[in-house]
Structures are given as structure tokens and as C-alpha cells.
Ligand code: URP
Ligand code: ZN
């Protein structure tokens with residue numbers, strides 16, 4: 001099967017140019033101006049459109065047991081929603097529960113994805129305990145293409161690991177080339193503040209934010225970076241939310257350390273006031289780290305512009321308001337932490353980043369596709385447009401007006417964090433390995449067509 005995408009404006013992280021793309025089977029075969037129409041089984045006219053590499057979202061939680069329930073999108077609904085928004089690759093998180101072998105967690109997550117995923121997916125491994133034998137298990141995961149691990153400095157008694165464990169994991173990556181992703185918040189301190197709040201009868205959603213101060217994030221980011229520096233390895237900070245935490249990353253990068261960080265659309269566009277909505281509505285915005293005061297938003301945008309932050313992911317972890325967020329009606333600590341966003345990342349970043357003049361089109365592509373693919377060992381198969389790469393492409397209509405709403409989105413969740421946001425720019429046609437899976441709002445993909453991606457160790461963070 002040969003497909004020709006004609007007359008588009010091709011955008012990579014480095015260049016914007018007029019050209020055609022010939023796809024043979026699953027791969028990009030040739031790029032150039034005025035490629036001949038024959039032989040092509042299928043011609044897609046991209047006149048007036050941008051042609052982007054498919055989005056790469058390296059932080060999603062599909063079918064995740066968490067907070068006494070399970071995230072509401074599974075690999076079928078979540079990957080379909082991702083595709084509608086122009087994301088063609090995700091890296092989701094398998095969880096090694098305490099006492100469980102990583103191998104078992106990996107098998108469990110493969111089963112969750114098998115027959116369901118409609119776009120390609122990789123997996124990180126969340127590590128919750130690490131006996132000596134676990135260090136060898138890390139190497140075995142890397143050999144399976146699970147080339148990154150997430151550790152939590154928050155959620156004591158559930159997911160949190162101590163500094164010795166973090167340091168052991170970081171040190172092991174010096175040998176196996178994996179990347180450690182840190183959830184950086186000081187969980188011990190936060191836990192004490194939470195207990196005090198509850199004792200004072202403070203149970204509403206807003207106290208989720210009030211009990212997790214930015215300094216608790218900045219301290220943990222600082223500590224994570226210090227441990228990585230001692231271990232002599234890179235580190236990647238996930239879902240960075242505050243100016244203080246950003247300053248820690250900037251300072252480390254200025255010293256030449258291989259420190260990387262992502263933020264998410266919610267931290268760029270929403271602020272703590274959302275948690276103070278009347279009634280229990282604030283629960284829709286309960287995730288960690290929490291939303292911050294407004295001044296943090298401008299600092300994060302500037303961080304993206306100046307490359308103190310390298311990636312925008314979603315941390316998509318949806319829970320329905322009606323019957324899942326409701327678990328915490330009388331106690332904010334029982335609200336399952338997480339919010340939906342897998343479908344809206346490109347729309348929001350294009351509109352608020354590119355259209356509003358915060359950064360260039362090329363920087364947009366770098367943030368949502370190229371750099372995440374590089375850092376997590378998927379580049380150049382994913383994240384760019386070049387011969388030999390997978391034909392994961394988005395024909396993007398820069399003039400399409402779109403109203404974000406739970407009424408029309410494809411995520412399996414009963415609200416949108418961005419309800420009522422009007423954006424200009426949306427995916428018109430989405431190809432995954434050469435196959436059109438979304439076209440003008442129509443689903444043409446198939447559950448189960450997505451493949452597991454074996455990612456390389458020593459990705460971009462190591463270069
Ligand atoms: O609240 C969040 N972020 N839920 C997902 C789990 C995590 O910490 O990333
Ligand atoms: Zn986290």
C-alpha cells in the first residue's frame with residue numbers, strides 16, 4: 001500500500017517546508033516537492049494544512065488501579081481519544097506493587113493493552129520496592145524495551161520509596177542506560193500537613209492544594225537532582241507544576257547537569273481557583289502535584305520557551321466525577337488523584353503556544369513529539385518526519401475551530417478539565433504506521449492494531 005500526502009506544509013522540530021510525503025507500507029519512504037502521484041494507491045490532499053509528526057505523550061495512566069478505583073479510560077478508549085487529538089504514541093506506566101516482580105507487572109500491563117490499543121505504546125515501570133534482586137530485574141526490563149522507571153517521593157505507605165531506594169535505582173541506570181522519572185513532592189511533610197488539616201475539619205477539595213505547597217515540590221526536585229548528580233546519571237522530573245521547582249531544574253541545567261523535566265497543559269492553563277469551585281466541583285481538578293497560584297503559569301510557559309522544560313505530556317489519569325471522584329465527598333484525601341487530557345494536548349499547546357505567539361511551530365513539534373521521542377528512546381522511529389521512520393503523521397488544520405467539551409470528546413470520562421475552551425487548530429487526518437485511523441472526525445482505526453514499542457536505553461537524556 002502506497003500513500004502520497006500532497007501539497008502540505010511539513011513541520012518538524014527543525015524546519016517548515018512545502019513538500020509531499022510518500023509512504024510505503026508502514027514507513028515514510030520519500031519526502032520532497034512535487035512527488036509523482038503514480039504509483040500511489042491512496043492520495044491525501046493536504047493543501048492549506050500542516051503535516052506534523054504524530055504526537056508522543058510519554059505520561060499516561062490507562063486502566064490504572066489507583067485510590068480505590070481504576071482510571072476510567074482503558075487502552076481501547078484512551079488510545080482512540082489520543083488519536084483523535086493527534087497523538088499516535090503513548091508511554092504508559094506499569095506498576096510493580098510491593099512484593100511483586102517487575103516481570104509480573106509487565107505481563108499484566110501487556111494484557112491490558114493487547115487487543116485494545118489502537119496506537120503504538122511503550123511502558124515505563126513504576127517501582128515501589130527494590131530489594132537487591134530488583135536491581136537485576138531493572139536490567140531485565142531494559143532488555144524488554146522498558147527503558148525508564150518512575151519512582152515516587154510522595155504517597156507514603158502506598159507508592160513512596162525512600163532516598164536509599166531512589167539512589168540505588170539511579171545508580172543502576174549508570175550501567176543499564178535507563179532513565180529514572182521522579183514524582184517529586186516531599187511526601188512525609190505533605191502527610192503531616194494533611195493530618196493537621198483533617199484534624200481541623202478541612203475536608204473540601206481545595207485542601208488538596210493547600211496541603212501540598214510548591215516548596216514541597218521544589219525540595220523534592222532539588223533532592224532528586226542531587227541524588228542523580230551523585231550517581232552520575234540523568235534524571236527526568238515528571239509533571240512539574242511550580243516556579244520554585246522549575247528554578248531547581250534551571251539551576252541544575254545551567255550547571256550542565258543532564259536534568260530534564262516535563263509539564264502538562266493543566267499546569268499551563270489552569271490555576272488553584274478551580275479547586276475552590278462551589279460544591280464538590282473542585283474534585284474534578286484534584287491531581288498531584290496540585291494546581292498552583294496564577295503566577296506559576298507564566299513561569300512555566302517561559303520555561304518551555306527557554307528550554308528549561310523540554311516536554312509537554314498529559315499525565316492523563318481520568319476518573320469520572322459522578323461515581324469515582326465522589327469517593328472523596330467527605331474527605332479530600334479519598335478523591336482519586338488524576339485528571340483527563342490525552343485528547344487535548346496538541347490542541348491546547350498549538351492554540352495557546354503557537355497562535356498566542358509564545359513559541360514557534362517548530363518548538364511546538366519539539367515539545368509534543370520530537371523531544372519526548374528522543375528522551376524515551378523512540379527517535380527517529382517516532383517523533384519526526386524522515387525516510388525510514390514510522391508513518392505516524394497528522395494532517396493538521398491550523399484554522400479549524402474547536403470547542404473542547406465533555407459532550408463531544410472521546411475520552412471515557414464525564415467531564416473535561418478544559419470545558420468551554422475554544423481553540424483554533426485541530427487534527428484533521430491522523431495516520432498511524434501508514435494507516436488512516438482518524439479522518440475529519442471519523443474513527444477508522446481498530447482496537448488491537450497498536451503495537452508494543454521496545455524502547456532503546458540511553459535515549460536523548462544520555463546524549
Ligand atoms: O494525580 C496524579 N498525577 N495521578 C496520576 C499518578 C501520578 O502521580 O502521576
Ligand atoms: Zn506522579
Ligand code: ZN
Nearest residue numbers: 059061315317
Ligand atoms: Zn502520572
